[in-house]
Amino acid sequence: xxxxxxxxxxxxxxxxxxxxxxxxxxxxxxxxxxxxxxxxxxxxxxxxxxxxxxxxxxxxxxxxxxxxxxxxxxxxxxxxxxxxxxxxxxxxxxxxxxxxxxxxxxxxxxxxxxxxxxx
Numbered sequence: 001x002x003x004x005x006x007x008x009x010x011x012x013x014x015x016x017x018x019x020x021x022x023x024x025x026x027x028x029x030x031x032x033x034x035x036x037x038x039x040x041x042x043x044x045x046x047x048x049x050x051x052x053x054x055x056x057x058x059x060x061x062x063x064x065x066x067x068x069x070x071x072x073x074x075x076x077x078x079x080x081x082x083x084x085x086x087x088x089x090x091x092x093x094x095x096x097x098x099x100x101x102x103x104x105x106x107x108x109x110x111x112x113x114x115x116x117x118x119x
Contacts, residue, residue: 001090001097002069004043006052007033009074009082016083022090023048036060044069049097051086058102062113070097070115075106 005014007028014026025048027039034042036056043050049070050057058073060066077085089105093112096103100115 001094002046002048003090004039004046004048004050006039006050006054006057008053009051010079013079013083013086017086017090020087037066040066040068058104058113061102068100068102068115070100071102072097073102073104075104077105077107 002023003017003025005024005026009026011026011028014024017024027033036054037060040050040057040060044067047069049072050068051072051074053074055073057068057071061068061071072086072089074082074085085105089103089110090097093103093110096112096114102113102115104111104113
């Protein structure tokens with residue numbers, strides 16, 4: 001999968017996802033943080049699923065109706081568990097993520113918000 005990891009996600013997780021065959025960009029490698037708006041725009045232009053800890057991206061997508069290519073938000077996971085959680089969710093919910101849903105993943109609970117299609 002094509003992924004972009006927000007700076008709040010450890011760069012080591014990016015490496016682990018790459019080892020499993022994912023195409024990963026980590027915003028921590030960028031010279032400066034361009035802010036949430038630009039990261040979300042970049043993810044959409046490049047058709048990348050955004051992985052973050054930050055709920056502001058969901059606010060941009062849902063309340064401000066900003067286009068996105070799917071999101072995975074991790075809530076209350078220790079850094080050492082985040083890569084394993086990402087790999088499991090990416091595999092199990094690949095279809096939902098490719099359909100541009102927003103997944104919020106907490107220990108013991110996954111919330112899926114499908115993208116609304118306007119006609």
